[in-house]
Amino acid sequence: MFFLLDCDGVIWTGDHVFEGVPETLELLRSRGKKVVFVTNNSTKSREEYLKKFTTLGIPSNVEEIFGSAYSSAIYISRILExxxxxxxxxxxxxxxxxxxxxxxxxxxxxxxxxxxxxxxxxxxxxxxxxxxxxxxxxxxxxxxxxxxxxxxxxxxxxxxxxxxxxxxxxxxxxxxxxxxxxxxxxxxxxxxxxxxxxxxxxxxLGKPSQAMLDAIEGKFQLDRARTCMVGDRLNTDIKFGVEGKLGGTLAVLTGVSKRADWEARDAVAVPAFYVDKLSDLGAVAL
Amino acid sequence: MFFLLDCDGVIWTGDHVFEGVPETLELLRSRGKKVVFVTNNSTKSREEYLKKFTTLGIPSNVEEIFGSAYSSAIYISRILExxxxxxxxxxxxxxxxxxxxxxxxxxxxxxxxxxxxxxxxxxxxxxxxxxxxxxxxxxxxxxxxxxxxxxxxxxxxxxxxxxxxxxxxxxxxxxxxxxxxxxxxxxxxxxxxxxxxxxxxxxxLGKPSQAMLDAIEGKFQLDRARTCMVGDRLNTDIKFGVEGKLGGTLAVLTGVSKRADWEARDAVAVPAFYVDKLSDLGAVAL
Incomplete structure (x- = not known):
């Protein structure tokens, strides 16, 4: 099973890591879940993102990171050609x-x-x-x-x-x-x-564009039905997962969107699940 | 009677004045028509525009010039307050x-x-x-x-x-x-x-905004039914005149829009008249 995780508003805000996040990521991995960080921020390459993860005390590796700059490069070299x-x-x-x-x-x-x-x-x-x-x-x-x-x-x-x-x-x-x-x-x-x-x-080539999900699917050979998108923004993260027909979408309340946003009649996208913060996943049976 | 004239594409392009334009403007004035230059270019003040008119050999004065920078200043000081x-x-x-x-x-x-x-x-x-x-x-x-x-x-x-x-x-x-x-x-x-x-x-505050026409009307006390807008662009000049219910709109073909543009079924605005170039007005009974 794959967890696609947005970073800003989910893992951290600026240089502040939300409480319990490193432990939750380790828990996911120890249960055999595959973790991929999916971010729209194009100012950093995957290598630069890895440095940020390391500096903030979150174990990771380049292969787990998928940013919109990388997504764009992949599209240009392998699809646009x-x-x-x-x-x-x-x-x-x-x-x-x-x-x-x-x-x-x-x-x-x-x-x-x-x-x-x-x-x-x-x-x-x-x-x-x-x-x-x-x-x-x-x-x-x-x-x-x-x-x-x-x-x-x-x-x-x-x-x-x-x-x-x-x-x-x-x-x-x-x-x-x-x-x-x-x-x-x-x-x-x-x-x-x-x-x-x-x-x-x-x-x-960033969320919610399905071109990004196609690129992720191509790289990781993931099963969409067994993939969950975790994010804080309805109009990027949750829309991305819903339109991509992923098995699950999980909203966290540590970022931009609030419960009232998806409870509104004209909500841009509605998550299947939500938790107050990512570390609440630790209390859920995985 | 008032003639509201766009500049770029009607009077000149860049620093090149279209043939016969100074003479046509003099003809209009000699027949008692009031001429006002109405331009969206906000990078020049009226004083700076006047310098350009003078340099290009076109007699004018500050009171004849109405740019979007001036229109904005008038709006802020007299309406927004x-x-x-x-x-x-x-x-x-x-x-x-x-x-x-x-x-x-x-x-x-x-x-x-x-x-x-x-x-x-x-x-x-x-x-x-x-x-x-x-x-x-x-x-x-x-x-x-x-x-x-x-x-x-x-x-x-x-x-x-x-x-x-x-x-x-x-x-x-x-x-x-x-x-x-x-x-x-x-x-x-x-x-x-x-x-x-x-x-x-x-x-x-520029064409086709009616806020600009309101400001021009306020300043010159013009009679809309006896006012003609002359311009080269359907989506700014001609739309401006049509929506302002001016007595006439006149397209010239020395700029952006062409006959096919207003003959199209989805034309953004259709001029009441057109001439190939402004100096053709000299041949029309004024």
Whole structure:
């Protein structure tokens, strides 16, 4: 049996691990359950996530971690399979995306390139408009969470999309939680602005997109009927599990969504079960 | 009789004035028609627009120019009338907006402030989340075209909106034309990202928003039945005139929209008349 676990709001909030979580994860493993951490945060690669797990005292390994940056890289290399030479990816995002693209040997530009972290120049207006500043080998735009978003990068991405590049997003979260508040999410800084400019929607590779579940199923050969998605957000985690026809969905109340959210008549998704906190699972017969 | 004229795609494209336009404007004025230039571009104030008109050899004066930055300033000072001290405006945009806000004595922060043109710091994540870095007097967020958009500014705007600031946009154009191509517009860099983050739509003060037409009507005391809107875009200019129940709408074919656009069954708006170019008006009995 598989447990797919969201991280933020389930395992931790920021750098604070919820009480009893490491013990609960060990209990699951000792009972022969397979644990996979499924996160939409694209700013970290799996290796970087592993460091965070280790620092916070939670035993894990890279094979247990499945982030939207990795999900995107897998999709590009194994499903999209753009023919060379027009197989380069223009990235809006941070190092986590770049690391995952590298791990799949996908050529890319943009991302954390310091050459793009600057104001527009008269040469940019001209060269972007006539295409002379564009890389003819770009066949895909991948929009993730970019803390260094600027006009120059958006203008590049727009031109590549206008020239026919495939439009992908690591995820389209409107915000993400931090320090008990919310900050602009991946969907808000890149994916939705580009969708508005071009009139087309990206294929999102994070929850609740079923493309992510397909990738997880492909990698772990899991049996959906014997898989449970655990998360704190109805519109990402629980929707992901319900639409994926998983055997179970389990909401925890340590994050964003509350009981009233799924008891509402227009609830975006309703979990099969809920617990106040993940460690309550220890008291349930597994 | 009033002629409301869009600029880009009607009078000029970039710095190129269409043939015969200065003469046509003089002809209109000599026949006693009142001319008003109505533009969504918020990066220039009326004074800056006047400089462009003068440089391009088109006689005009500040009173003939009505841009979305001016429209926004008028709305804030004369209709919104936020009570002091919570009447400060947080601006996403360039100097044109700031100049128009100053002309109406509206206090503002943000805009071209160099202190906001930088990366996020650990202090920003903390101080934005707990509010200690926010100005308690901000009662309004005004989103325009900001060529220096960044994560720090979007995060500020999001926090002000979450604290109840009124959400305004100079305009919500998805793109704007430049050098025979398109670049990210005001709606794409600020207004729509913030709308996606907050789940609320801004009140837009540019075409086709009727708030702009109300402001023009108030200023010029025009008779709508004896007013004609001239423009190149169906979804801004022509829609603006049709929804405002103006006496006439006139499309020109020197810009974005083509005949096929309004002949389509799902046309967003249909002009009452069209000419190939503005100077063709000279051949029409006025």
């Amino acid at each position: 753009l023919p060379a030479p027009k197989n380069k990816v223009f990235v809006l995002g941070e190092a986590g995306i770049e690391n995952e693209l590298r791990s799949e040997n996908i050529p890319f530009i943009g991302g954390t390139d310091p050459a793009l972290r600057r104001d527009m120049t008269p040469e940019d207006w001209k060269g972007l408009a006539d295409g002379s500043l564009l890389d003819p080998d770009v066949g895909c735009v991948l929009a993730g969470l970019d803390f260094h978003i600027n006009y120059l990068k958006l203008a590049h991405a727009l031109q590549y999309l206008r020239r026919g590049a495939v439009f992908l997003a690591t995820n389209i979260d409107s915000t993400f939680p931090m320090n008990h508040n919310f900050f602009p999410g991946a969907g808000s800084v890149g994916a939705m602005p580009l969708a508005f400019m071009t009139g087309t929607q990206p294929l999102a | 936020l009570p002091a001290p919570k009447n400060k405006v947080f601006v996403l945009g360039e100097a044109g907006i700031e100049n128009e806000l100053r002309s109406e004595n509206i206090p503002f922060i943000g805009g071209t402030d160099p202190a906001l043109r930088r990366d996020m710091t650990p202090e920003d994540w903390k101080g934005l989340a707990d509010g200690s870095l926010l100005d308690p007097d901000v009662g309004c967020v005004l989103a325009g075209l900001d060529f220096h958009i960044n994560y720090l500014k979007l995060a500020h705007a999001l926090q002000y909106l979450r604290r109840g600031a009124v959400f305004l946009a100079t305009n919500i154009d998805s793109t704007f034309p430049m050098n025979h191509n398109f670049f990210p517009g005001a709606g794409s860099v600020g207004a729509m990202p913030l709308a996606f983050m907050t789940g609320t739509q801004p009140l837009a």
